[in-house]
Amino acid sequence: QAEVIFLGQFRHEHLLKLLGYCCEDEERLLVYEFMPRGSLDNHLFKRISATLPWGTRLKVAIGAAKGVAFLHGGKQPVIYRDLKASNILLDSDFTAKLSDFGLAKLGPEGEETHVSTRVMGTHGYAAPEYVQTGHLTVKSDVYSFGVVLLELLTGRRAMEHVPGRTARAEQTIKLVEWTRPYLASSRRLRCIMDQKLSGHYSVKGARAMAHLAVRCTNPQPRDRPSMAVVVEELEQLEGLKDMAVSMGLFWPTAPAAGRNALSAKFRAEMKGAGTGAVPRRRTASANLS
Structure with a gap:
């Protein structure tokens, strides 16, 4: 019902098109346009997919941001509430479109500051104030979008499990917390950039x-x-040509001695951040309810 209500009345180049639906007796069917590239989640985290180049990642980020900004820009904003990589679908040209409006909610009206609702969404993406209080605002979507940006930068999921020697020793790592010490400096940022980019990304x-x-x-x-500001700032990054690989910043392209030294430093930094080594982690994609 939520899908029909929201997608039935909204049309935007970065929202998935609802072509039709069936609601007869026990039959429930929604028909959408076909998105041949699948989801952003598949391209970032599934080994079967080719690596998304930096320019494509930026294009996806801008498209998703425009979709959310459109939802927030109406007379009564729509809060998407479940913004995550698996809900960002890609067409043949890697144009991003938001899908799955089952948790979407009309925002506050008049002088109201928030909407109170049962906490729903996905761990790792949901804004902390929403999880704690159930108070939902458009800024809840902004937080989720920030997590998606971190996924695009690092190639790691919003929340992952690091296996320990025993089940009790297993750690749950939140991407927001794990990346925070590395985001303030370009030098440290390169340590957590997605290695699948092989250094081919704009440093700026x-x-x-x-x-x-x-x-x-x-x-x-x-x-x-606001999401309008997010769109504006992301669009300013288009056309930047300074690539990290040309500056020797990314360790896989460095000579063996330097590569080994930086790798050891990276492991030490990860240990200092409380994560230990950084193996590929099992995902934690449980929904909030």
Whole structure:
């Protein structure tokens, strides 16, 4: 019902098109446009997919941001509430479109500051104030978008499990917390950039995106930017040509001695951050309810 209500009345290039639906007796069917590239989740985290180049990641980020900004920009804003990589679908040209409006909610009216609702969404993406109080605002979506930006930068999921020697020793790592010490400096940022990029990314663009992600995931909702501002800042990153690989910043392209030294330093930094080594982690994608 929520899908029909929201997608039935909204049309935007970055929202998935609802072509039709069936609601007869026990038959429930929704028909959408076909998205041949699947979800952003598949491209970032599934080994079967080719690596998304930096320019494509930026294009996806801008498209998703425009979709959310459109939802927030109406007379009564729509709060998407479940913004995550698996809900960002890609067409043949890697144009991003938001899907799955089952948790979408109309925002506050008049002088109201928030909507109170049962906490729903996905662990790792949901804003902390929403999880704690059930108070939902457009800034809740901004936080979730900040997490998606971190996923685009690092190639790691919003929440992952690091296996220990025993089940009790297993750690749950939140991407927002894990990346925070590395986002303020370009030098440290390169240590957590997605290795699948092989150094082919804009240094200035990555730094600016990291700074934007920090602001979007600010613990204080009032200090997060609006999605309109997010779109504007991301669009300014298009066309940047400074690539990390040409500057020798990314360790897989460095000589063996330097690569080994930086790798050891990276492991030490990870240990200092409380995560230990950084193996590929099992995902934790449980929904909130």
